[in-house]
Amino acid sequence: MSSDAVLDFLQFVEGQKNQSVRELLDRILRKSRLLTKAEAGTIFIARHRGKERWLEPASVQNDAIRVRKGDFIVPIGPGSIAGHVADKGKTVIIDDVYKIPKRAPYSFDPTREHRRYKTSSMFCFALKNYQDETIGVVQLINCRPHKGRKPTPFAPGVAQLVAPIARVVGHSIERAEMLEQIKTQNKKLRDRNKLLAEQRSHIAALQEETEDAFQLSTQLLARAAEIHDEETGNHIIRVNEYSYYIAKLLDQPDEWCDEVRYSAQLHDVGKMSVDAAVLKKKGHLDESERAEMNRHTEYGHQILAASPRLKMGADIALYHHEKWDGTGYPNGIGGEDIPISARIVQLADIYDALRSERPYKPAFSHAKAVDILTIGDDRIDPKGHFDPKIVDLFSTNHKEFDRIWTRLKDA
Ligand SMILES: [Fe+2]
Ligand SMILES: [Fe+2]
CATH class of the missing domain: 1.10.3210.10 (Hypothetical protein af1432)
Structure with missing residues (x-):
């Protein structure tokens, strides 16, 4: 992946104002997969309540089989690959998920595999906000430069190029999420004000009567x-x-x-x-x-x-x-x-x-x-x-x- 590609990526993300979080994530995942030649992938968004922290899949894509987003969650912490990446904020590149050494702080859970799909290479990195906090994880699966052939490992160079992408994307997601929250909040406020105004005029009419x-x-x-x-x-x-x-x-x-x-x-x-x-x-x-x-x-x-x-x-x-x-x-x-x-x-x-x-x-x-x-x-x-x-x-x-x-x- 060249630096031109990174620029292209950044422009792509920054050039899309006012898109919904969902649209933004889908485009980020598609573009990430295009650049890294990943056949499949998932973007997780980090959530928390009190001390509890977990990941929720927000966008899921796979060119080989039809997939649905699914409503599972992944605890943040050691154990799963995505959970580890979210916890440490570090990028993980795995050539074959079925050959992860026992001493690694994460492992691959084969029961999570789709019955008609086999994961081998994986490239997983964290998305960060302005405060350098992890707000999500991009998990790319099976680098497959040539259709019909076996997946290959992801090139080690992608990891170096991911850092600026991860940050800009993280900012964009956070901004889009904030925007959506503000929009929702504004709508709630508008609705409530409308209701209050109606109630007020009703009460005024009653008082007058x-x-x-x-x-x-x-x-x-x-x-x-x-x-x-x-x-x-x-x-x-x-x-x-x-x-x-x-x-x-x-x-x-x-x-x-x-x-x-x-x-x-x-x-x-x-x-x-x-x-x-x-x-x-x-x-x-x-x-x-x-x-x-x-x-x-x-x-x-x-x-x-x-x-x-x-x-x-x-x-x-x-x-x-x-x-x-x-x-x-x-x-x-x-x-x-x-x-x-x-x-x-x-x-x-x-x-x-x-x-x-x-x-x-x-x-x-x-x-x-x-x-x-x-x-x-x-x-x-x-x-x-x-x-x-x-x-x-x-x-x-x-x-x-x-x-x-x-x-x-x-x-
Ligand atoms: Fe009198
Ligand atoms: Fe009188």
């Missing part, structure tokens, strides 16, 4: 409570909007403002549980009837406290009739002991009641409602009733309340 369902049931609950109530129509919707507006003026976080917006409408759900005779009674309520009516705050809290998502709604239901000076109900707490959500809804609720027509009062103008909430009248003393900060914000931003009223007033 759940949120929509939640918002709807909250609204239905609030509406259901209105059935027997004097406050009908868009009252609860408007209270939501005033409350949201006040929350924004108070510089509350966005999520909190959103929560106030859907929780405010729940302030009177407890009226569902109030004795119907009391609820529907026109005219003056006696003391016990008034007490039952006031209990709508506690009833509402009982209904809503069951759901963590409705915690703010439960607070609003319980505390929206408390007053800043502590003279409200049901608990008579005052100042900042009253949750801020309830303080907000309290003013929003009363503004809307003032603007609405009721059996006992006409609808007031915006200007009159502002006067009552900021200066007071015979029923409302703003200083005693409301959080002064909220009244302040109301008095400087009251126009928006009128806009909400106008936009959402009952037809």
